Amino acid sequence: MRKNGKNGLPLGSGLYWKRDVLYVEIWHGGKKLGQFSTRTADTNQALRFKDAKLAELLKAEQTHIADLAKGVRVSELLQDYIANLERREADSGAYMMSRKYEKPSYKAATRINKHLVPAFGKLKPEGVTTDVLIAYKNNRTRQHGKVPTINSEFRILRAALRRGTKTTPKKVNPLHIPDFSEVINDKAEKKAARTSTISEEQYTAIMENGSEHLKPVFVTCIYTGVRAKEIKFVRRDQVDFDANMIQLRAGETKDGDARIVPMNDRVRAVLLAWEEKTKQDFPKTRWFFHQNGEQLGSWKTAWNATLRRAGLRVLVLDKDGKEKVTAKGRKVWKNLVKFHDTRRTNITQMDELGLQEKDMMKVSGHKTVAMSRRYNQSKKAAESVRIAQNAALGKEASAPAAVAPSPSNGDWKASLKDLKETFEAGLLPEDLYRAEVSKVLESR
Numbered sequence: 464m465r466k467n468g469k470n471g472l473p474l475g476s477g478l479y480w481k482r483d484v485l486y487v488e489i490w491h492g493g494k495k496l497g498q499f500s501t502r503t504a505d506t507n508q509a510l511r512f513k514d515a516k517l518a519e520l521l522k523a524e525q526t527h528i529a530d531l532a533k534g535v536r537v538s539e540l541l542q543d544y545i546a547n548l549e550r551r552e553a554d555s556g557a558y559m560m561s562r563k564y565e566k567p568s569y570k571a572a573t574r575i576n577k578h579l580v581p582a583f584g585k586l587k588p589e590g591v592t593t594d595v596l597i598a599y600k601n602n603r604t605r606q607h608g609k610v611p612t613i614n615s616e617f618r619i620l621r622a623a624l625r626r627g628t629k630t631t632p633k634k635v636n637p638l639h640i641p642d643f644s645e646v647i648n649d650k651a652e653k654k655a656a657r658t659s660t661i662s663e664e665q666y667t668a669i670m671e672n673g674s675e676h677l678k679p680v681f682v683t684c685i686y687t688g689v690r691a692k693e694i695k696f697v698r699r700d701q702v703d704f705d706a707n708m709i710q711l712r713a714g715e716t717k718d719g720d721a722r723i724v725p726m727n728d729r730v731r732a733v734l735l736a737w738e739e740k741t742k743q744d745f746p747k748t749r750w751f752f753h754q755n756g757e758q759l760g761s762w763k764t765a766w767n768a769t770l771r772r773a774g775l776r777v778l779v780l781d782k783d784g785k786e787k788v789t790a791k792g793r794k795v796w797k798n799l800v801k802f803h804d805t806r807r808t809n810i811t812q813m814d815e816l817g818l819q820e821k822d823m824m825k826v827s828g829h830k831t832v833a834m835s836r837r838y839n840q841s842k843k844a845a846e847s848v849r850i851a852q853n854a855a856l857g858k859e860a861s862a863p864a865a866v867a868p869s870p871s872n873g874d875w876k877a878s879l880k881d882l883k884e885t886f887e888a889g890l891l892p893e894d895l896y897r898a899e900v901s902k903v904l905e906s907r
């Protein structure tokens with residue numbers, strides 16, 4: 464004879480009342496399988512529901528175990544990863560649904576099919592061991608794969624395996640996922656990260672030799688930090704010459720959020736001239752940045768040609784001083800400036816002008832401080848320490864107070880640096896400092 468508890472229900476049955484309906488908590492083998500409504504207030508019917516539900520859950524688990532025994536392969540997990548990327552892109556707006564070759568899913572699929580599938584595709588998840596990962600890394604290194612590239616491939620594989628643990632039913636046992644920290648070298652990746660910014664001389668050379676449609680793009684990116692892909696979606700009505708702002712629409716930025724970026728006087732002058740040319744030659748186009756009235760695609764060819772004319776694209780020489788060629792007999796070139804350096808240059812310049820980090824992130828679209836600082840190549844912190852130490856040592860004592868350095872049109876960056884040193888040393892009021900900075904920027 465079964466014993467009932469204080470609630471009138473059999474002890475150990477897992478039944479409990481909720482709004483006059485019996486619910487059941489099902490356990491098996493020390494593992495909780497779930498909580499379910501029996502949809503009845505009758506104890507006997509609820510117990511029969513529990514038995515039927517337990518049998519159903521156990522059958523599903525046995526089927527899952529049988530499927531795992533048959534063998535889910537890593538190639539299937541990698542294809543699931545690509546399909547998930549494609550679904551996310553479909554929900555992310557125009558930025559992700561642009562040309563095929565620009566989509567993250569296309570780039571990931573290319574990398575997966577070229578490297579990961581041949582190496583891991585036929586393995587079961589439990590076959591991806593630490594030794595297998597190390598062997599893959601050694602092989603990719605022999606193929607001259609760079610550290611960031613190899614790390615990215617391992618992150619894709621790890622994400623595919625982890626996603627298999629979250630499917631219903633599970634395709635991967637979480638215990639079978641190896642420790643990728645053995646092969647993903649974050650420190651080496653940081654050391655290999657590009658740190659170059661574009662100098663004023665390089666900027667001038669590019670603007671003098673740039674393709675006509677590339678000049679407004681280049682000057683806008685280097686002074687606003689807009690991403691190369693984001694700028695392709697800017698329409699003419701998004702460029703406000705009265706407010707000196709460019710409005711980026713939601714769904715047309717990398718993170719999907721709308722953003723406003725400022726136009727300084729140099730950008731405004733170039734864009735005004737470009738708009739006048741557009742009105743004359745392509746009055747019906749809706750795109751502000753365009754090539755012959757059409758939305759911009761890839762400008763890789765125009766960029767390479769610009770750099771070659773500017774002397775910033777050079778031939779690579781072998782150890783004997785001869786021109787290096789590929790297996791197909793093509794010359795190997797090296798760009799001394801990457802277009803993405805515009806973004807790093809913008810963030811560095813904003814920091815050197817003394818802008819707050821939150822304002823810099825709002826303009827650039829960075830969501831984390833870590834990423835913003837990764838792009839920032841400014842030496843402002845070291846300069847601030849040097850000036851403070853000199854002041855403490857008394858080296859600034861004889862400097863005249865509240866006198867701004869005279870700006871030099873020939874080297875406006877040096878003038879800004881002198882102004883900032885004087886201001887941070889406490890020798891120049893803030894209002895006078897900002898006024899002098901404005902004068903220097905206007906006289907560039």
